[in-house]
Every structure is written in structure tokens, then in C-alpha cells.
Amino acid sequence: MSTKIITPVREFADLLPQEYQDLVARGPYFEPKGIEDLGTFKEIIEEHPHCAGCGVSLGIRLVAASLPSPADTVIIGTPGCSFFGLTQTAVNYSNTAFGNQNAVASGLKRMLRIRYPDQHKDVVVLVGDGGIADIGLDLTLHSWFRREKVTTIMVDNEVYGNTGGQESGMSKQGQVLNMAPVGKQFPKIPVFEMAKVSGCAYAVRVTVASPRKVGRAVRNAILVAREIGPTYIQIYTPCPTNLKFPPNRTLEVAREAEKDYYAYEEFITEEAANYLARL
Numbered sequence: 001m002s003t004k005i006i007t008p009v010r011e012f013a014d015l016l017p018q019e020y021q022d023l024v025a026r027g028p029y030f031e032p033k034g035i036e037d038l039g040t041f042k043e044i045i046e047e048h049p050h051c052a053g054c055g056v057s058l059g060i061r062l063v064a065a066s067l068p069s070p071a072d073t074v075i076i077g078t079p080g081c082s083f084f085g086l087t088q089t090a091v092n093y094s095n096t097a098f099g100n101q102n103a104v105a106s107g108l109k110r111m112l113r114i115r116y117p118d119q120h121k122d123v124v125v126l127v128g129d130g131g132i133a134d135i136g137l138d139l140t141l142h143s144w145f146r147r148e149k150v151t152t153i154m155v156d157n158e159v160y161g162n163t164g165g166q167e168s169g170m171s172k173q174g175q176v177l178n179m180a181p182v183g184k185q186f187p188k189i190p191v192f193e194m195a196k197v198s199g200c201a202y203a204v205r206v207t208v209a210s211p212r213k214v215g216r217a218v219r220n221a222i223l224v225a226r227e228i229g230p231t232y233i234q235i236y237t238p239c240p241t242n243l244k245f246p247p248n249r250t251l252e253v254a255r256e257a258e259k260d261y262y263a264y265e266e267f268i269t270e271e272a273a274n275y276l277a278r279l
């Protein structure tokens, strides 16, 4: 893992599209870039097949722009809308069977520690609410109980977006969806609260309406996972297609949620806070 993943062989260098040449010359691989620098460097994700106004694609863009070492990061995904954007991102990526992401990430992180004992290799799970709160909940929790040094990021659109609108454990109580016509019967699963008591050293709840907070959370979470323990970020990424609001209202919807049940919250252990203060 290094910038070798993007560097073309000499014979092909001139044949590659300008887009790609820009990535090699002006990507975020060589000096640290963050949310504040958006617009001044070639992002590792730009084009994607998501619907207009998709909160998930915005969440992925913000996460991708905040990775402390993109060339030394592996993102682990699973089926869901996020997968379509992530496979077009210039970062090491592996998909998993639905829900298995934290088990795969745990094994990969351990293997990378053995293979590269003197280097940091960041393993980041980036998947939807269904992948974490429903099918993958047991494997997610057990990776936290075992204190695996992996960062888990949920892009929470409160629905199974990719499969046409089934309710997820993270859908709000009463939410009517294409395939939940009478409304969801029980409240959101408190995954953020679970993270705090299950071994995470750092956890943040945030929305895409606060990009700087997302950026800081991603960076802190990845740094803490290098040395201290598991970290979790839950980002509200509203889905206009399934929650049925106009695609130009995504940020407004996120901002409203932020004033209400999706208020920003940060949890950090003393050990993690001391570690970040020393960096």
C-alpha cells in the first residue's frame, strides 16, 4: 500500500485522461488535506452514481477528504448505496458479504499490524445503517468488545436505500417508507449509546450539515484507532429518494435533525483524550 495504487506505469502515463493525471499530480496523498482545503486539490472521489441530493454521497465525500493518510487506508464496505460511491474512490477498498464488515476489518487490521509493524495502516469500515444496526450488529459490537483498532463509520440515511425503501433499525419510529406502509413500530436502535459502553474509545454523532465537525471527527477517530482502540462515527446522511423530500433540501433536513434528535455529541475516554493531546 502506497501511492503505487494510483501511479500509472510509464508507458501509459500520457494515455490516461486528465482527470487521472490530476489525481496523480494533485491528489491528497502527499501532504495532509482536509475539509478546509476542498476545492484546492483533486479529491479521491468526485464522480458517483448516487441520486441527486444524496446525503450518503456527501457523507462519503466528507469522510474521503478527511482521511489522515489516504494512501495507507483500507476502506471496508458492504452492500448498500455507499458501495456505489466507494468503488469509484481512489483508495484501497474491499467489499464484504452484507453485515460482515467489522469481522473482515478486524482480521485485516491484525494482519496489517503483523505485515507492517512499524507503519500505521488505517482500516475504516464505511457502511449504511442497515449494514451496521441490523445484519452486522453482532459483528460490530463484538469487534468493539474485543477492542479491535478499527474505525467504524455509519452513513445513516434511516432506510435501506439501495433495495428500494425497507425500514432499517435506524429508521425513526412512525416513519412511512415504500416497504413500511404503516410506519415503523419501534424507535431507532441506540447504536451511538451502545458504542460508548461497548469499548469504543471515541465516538461522535454528527450530520452532513456540519462538514468541519465531520472532518475533525474522522481524523480524531482514525488517529485514536491507531493506538488506543475502536472508534465510531455516526453521520446523518438523509436520503431524498426514500424519505421523499426534494433533493435540494438535503442540508436543510440534516440541519433540522441536528437541532433535534441528531444533535452533535462527542464521547472520548481519558486515555484517548490524553493521546490526542500529545500528537
Ligand SMILES: Cc1ncc(C[n+]2csc(CCOP(=O)(O)OP(=O)(O)O)c2C)c(N)n1
Pocket: 056, 079, 080, 081, 082, 097, 098, 127, 128, 129, 130, 131, 132, 157, 159, 160, 161, 162, 163, 168
Ligand atoms: C446477506 C444479504 N442480505 C440482503 C442483501 C440485500 N441488500 C443489499 S443492500 C441492502 C440494504 C442496505 O441498507 P443500508 O445498509 O442502510 O444501506 P443504504 O443502501 O441505505 O445506504 C440489502 C438488504 C444482501 N446483499 N446480502
Ligand code: SF4
Pocket: 049, 050, 051, 052, 053, 054, 055, 056, 057, 081, 157, 161, 162, 238, 239, 240, 241, 242
Ligand atoms: S436511494 Fe437514497 S441513499 Fe441511495 S443513492 Fe439514492 S438518495 Fe442516495
Ligand SMILES: [Mg+2]
Pocket: 128, 129, 130, 155, 156, 157, 158, 159, 160, 161, 168
Ligand atoms: Mg441506509
